[in-house]
Amino acid sequence: MGQHSFESARQSFSVARRCTLVCALIFAGACDSEKDTPQVPLPSAPSVTPTLPEQPTPQDTIDVNAAATEPFNDEIVIAGQRFSIGAPVVLWSDPGGYDAYSTEPFFEGEPRADGPTGLRYKPGRARGTEDFIEPSLNELASLIDQFVLHFDVCGVSRQCFKVLQDIRGLSVHFMLDIDGTLYQTLDLRETAWHARQANPRSIGIEIANIGAYAPDRASDLDKWYTLDEFGWRIALPERLGDGGVRTPDFVGRPARPERVRGVIQNDELEQFDFTAQQYDTLVKLSVVLCKVLPNIEPDAPRDARGIVRTGALSPGDFESFRGILGHDHITSGKSDPGPAMDWERFLDRVREKL
Numbered sequence: 001m002g003q004h005s006f007e008s009a010r011q012s013f014s015v016a017r018r019c020t021l022v023c024a025l026i027f028a029g030a031c032d033s034e035k036d037t038p039q040v041p042l043p044s045a046p047s048v049t050p051t052l053p054e055q056p057t058p059q060d061t062i063d064v065n066a067a068a069t070e071p072f073n074d075e076i077v078i079a080g081q082r083f084s085i086g087a088p089v090v091l092w093s094d095p096g097g098y099d100a101y102s103t104e105p106f107f108e109g110e111p112r113a114d115g116p117t118g119l120r121y122k123p124g125r126a127r128g129t130e131d132f133i134e135p136s137l138n139e140l141a142s143l144i145d146q147f148v149l150h151f152d153v154c155g156v157s158r159q160c161f162k163v164l165q166d167i168r169g170l171s172v173h174f175m176l177d178i179d180g181t182l183y184q185t186l187d188l189r190e191t192a193w194h195a196r197q198a199n200p201r202s203i204g205i206e207i208a209n210i211g212a213y214a215p216d217r218a219s220d221l222d223k224w225y226t227l228d229e230f231g232w233r234i235a236l237p238e239r240l241g242d243g244g245v246r247t248p249d250f251v252g253r254p255a256r257p258e259r260v261r262g263v264i265q266n267d268e269l270e271q272f273d274f275t276a277q278q279y280d281t282l283v284k285l286s287v288v289l290c291k292v293l294p295n296i297e298p299d300a301p302r303d304a305r306g307i308v309r310t311g312a313l314s315p316g317d318f319e320s321f322r323g324i325l326g327h328d329h330i331t332s333g334k335s336d337p338g339p340a341m342d343w344e345r346f347l348d349r350v351r352e353k354l
């Protein structure tokens with residue numbers, strides 16, 4: 001997703017109403033997708049076969065609060081095969097999962113006459129000039145070379161899926177909630193609609209975070225965060241309840257204590273960092289993606305000085321880039337994953353584990 005340009009339009013709305021509109025507007029202007037009519041219907045629930053010998057094994061302990069002591073699924077699905085990432089994963093087929101294969105609205109009670117219909121993704125992957133195919137793992141590894149990071153501007157993954165599935169008719173492979181739970185909504189062999197020209201060659205993730213704001217609007221962030229004796233913590237609006245966050249009574253804190261200010265696409269923005277739990281899961285997921293789909297290199301787009309870039313790449317640079325990148329590197333109107341994204345530390349950790 002992305003942000004601003006609608007900032008002035010939303011000033012007059014109440015806080016509660018504001019978020020829903022923000023999410024809707026953000027999707028309206030962001031995450032443009034190539035929504036071709038699906039041509040090759042695939043099974044909605046890919047069969048799962050035993051893991052490959054090269055399956056990475058988790059080596060770290062999991063640090064997602066108390067609930068981590070209970071057994072949890074830690075496997076993602078890539079071309080029908082399961083891979084352990086060592087962090088909590090909820091698949092689209094699991095209880096409490098978010099199923100982007102569905103052609104129906106996910107949430108009950110708020111029917112929208114103008115809501116999306118049909119598939120919210122493109123089954124399979126394009127290979128050259130051929131029609132979309134259902135790729136094997138090896139074929140997928142040859143087709144995928146980018147992993148795109150977004151922030152969701154919805155605050156929690158449940159709200160993100162509501163906007164994607166029920167309001168905008170879009171999709172993304174992964175959603176990463178504030179407690180570090182990773183939701184997978186589609187097998188990675190499907191083409192999700194999350195970043196237009198990157199869709200055919202990429203995997204996408206929406207990281208739960210309310211987004212980045214111009215400094216004169218940054219006080220809006222105080223409505224999503226509150227100060228206690230230990231510092232800033234996430235405080236969800238009352239209307240969201242527990243936000244669908246799976247860790248009971250989870251207390252989410254930005255990985256860095258203060259708002260981070262930075263320049264994205266030449267605009268100065270402020271944002272609270274992602275949680276430590278989100279970084280932990282993002283690192284573990286990225287390690288597995290880089291191993292199983294090795295055309296994804298563990299690096300981000302850099303300028304001539306070697307600094308991670310903060311704006312859209314030229315068409316040529318985009319074409320040749322293989323690795324992990326932000327939506328802002330793809331589309332000039334986007335600011336996600338935002339100035340708080342701690343690229344260097346994140347990439348260092350990924351490379352360490354690789």
Ligand SMILES: [Zn+2]
Pocket residue numbers: 001002030031149150151327334336
């Ligand atoms: Zn985005």
